[in-house]
Amino acid sequence: MNQSTATDISGFVNREYKEGFVTDIESETFPPGLDEDVIIALSAKKNEPEFMRDWRLKAYARWKKMTEPVWAHVNYTPIDYQSISYYSAPKSDADRPKSLDEVDPKLLETYEKLGIPLSEQKMLAGVAVDAVFDSVSVATTFKKTLADAGVIFCSFSEAVQEHPELVQKYLGSVVPSGDNYFAALNSAVFSDGSFVYVPKGVRCPMELSTYFRINAMNTGQFERTLIVAEEGSYVSYLEGCTAPMRDENQLHAAVVELIAFKDAEIKYSTVQNWYPGDEEGRGGIYNFVTKRGACRGENAKISWTQVETGSAITWKYPSVMLEADNSIGEFYSVALTNNCQQADTGTKMVHIGQNTSSTIISKGVSAGRGQNSYRGLVRILKGAENARNYSQCDSLLMGDRCGAHTFPYIEVKNPTAKVEHEATTSRISEDQMFYCRQRGLSEEDSVSMIVNGFCKEVFKELPMEFAVEAQKLLGISLEGAVG
């Protein structure tokens, strides 16, 4: 890499990162760069126990020996990891915008279109929230409901302090620290995230959502989520924002680990709408995420539902390790790429136990110059008698400059397995458009309706309110894709 490119990149990586930070908190931000000392300092800042620090250092040692993967069907300028700052104290109320007047009007316009109430808009935009703000009391109420049920739901940092034994037991047990390049980096430097523990036999009394985890709103680019569902328990977790919470960071490398024991079920829903960059592909988030769940007991079930409309580049494969007999894995995905967005996403279903079954429904929508790839692995191991998989990958193209690609990998080591794969590629037809418009719908509403119909099988897996917002989001993300 020559000198000028290196400068460009550091400018690129840092540019948005600086925004929103004011000078008086700079002392709370580490200078850019990564080495052992930074990790030790980070761990100390967070007052972490020794095991945590050592775990981070081990991950860092592995990461140093690894190389960035290049197999994904995406293009981007190399990231200079030494130009990123790895610790930033959460913004205090004094540093936040004082009112919505200080927030980017374009962002507010989107909130408006999504029909998000003003109070929530403030929270999403990171506006300083005062003590009488509704959501705070709402959050407190939920905290009590959860505590009464015995459910632990807190930030990862809090879990490290309050429940170190649980963290030590399960952290890295699904995604080992050296699993892949970005997971290793995350393991070394993760700033915060969510922790959920549902005790035996408990059905979590409410959908857990990051909305109510206000203190973690400003977690950095390296989030870590760990969810443990004990025997016979159930939890539904909603991640991310249904609105474009604009992150200052360019690189977002998160890790999510799910563990479901006997008869337990975890339903994990994501609506991801990070900043996608502008029409020319400048800026935007690199969303390089490792998500994996393990079914550790019989009849355990893990279900991933994702709606990915944001980010400049999305690289994620929420997976399920079907370790125990009769366990079930599901993956429902909508990935939309418009303008210059690129997505390489899919899943891995690894069948280890007997009678395990998995379902994959993937809907890719490409518009503008967007590139959309489905990449999925179905692996049936030798001992997985009577394993079943059904995969369906549908692509919808809009315009003639976008692309849709499907990379299915199927490995079957047991002759009793039944694996089905279906794939289709289609376009929104002129006839469909004219039919809707003849009924009085605008061009954009027509596209939105047709695309939503295409994605219906996935949307119906989302919790009700989420589904409504996801539909609106799809329409907004496709604005300007026709005409």
Next chain:
Amino acid sequence: MLSINDLCVQIEDKKILDGINLDVAAGEVHAVMGPNGSGKSTLANVITGKLDNLTQGRITFNGMDLLDLDPEERAREGIFLAFQHPIEIPGVNNIYLIKAAVNALRRHRGESELDAIDFLAIVREKMKLLQINESFLYRSVNEGFSGGEKKRNEILQMMMLEPKLTVLDETDSGLDIDALKIVSRGVNSLADAGRSTVIITHFPRILEYIVPDHVHVLIGGRIVRSGGKDLAHELEKYGYTWVIEDTPAAVA
């Protein structure tokens, strides 16, 4: 209401419509009849805005120049096309499309949107008339519908949208007598002095149920003969060849 003057449409080297003149006044029913390939569907497509490459002519609707309007704007002004081949939209509930359409038109007229309860009450009443059962609303638009169901769905949409001008593009084709009667009843339920209908058809049969004020015979892109409803009876008796032989200029 609708006024078409010297309309010519040429697609590549082929003249599809060649100097059409047609005036439809409010409250009137006009039938446009003709054999296959005579340009009937093209006429429907030009009126509704699917085709906009006119070579010549002018179409006005209540004084507005239709050619300046997008298809959705024409729809909102009250022009409805019952499609010859209704289009399937997978994953979109029928009720969802109809409600979105009704509300798009209401918004255009400055009216408030119908809420789900009012909407359902109205649509159920119309469905009764068309002998459609409730499940119809929750199926994907036209997907897996039989030919007859598709046509009834078009008329249900028409009844919900209450257009000023309805163009029925071969709505009768593929319908048995019972279905034809039901569909005609639906169309007639909307008839009043302020609404007009253009029926495009091969066959005179539908005209027994929806009685036209004027009948036009379209052959080779030209209206070769116009008359009252008796013209349809003559056509039934003698066929289109009779008109062609009688009007040599038509095939020139």
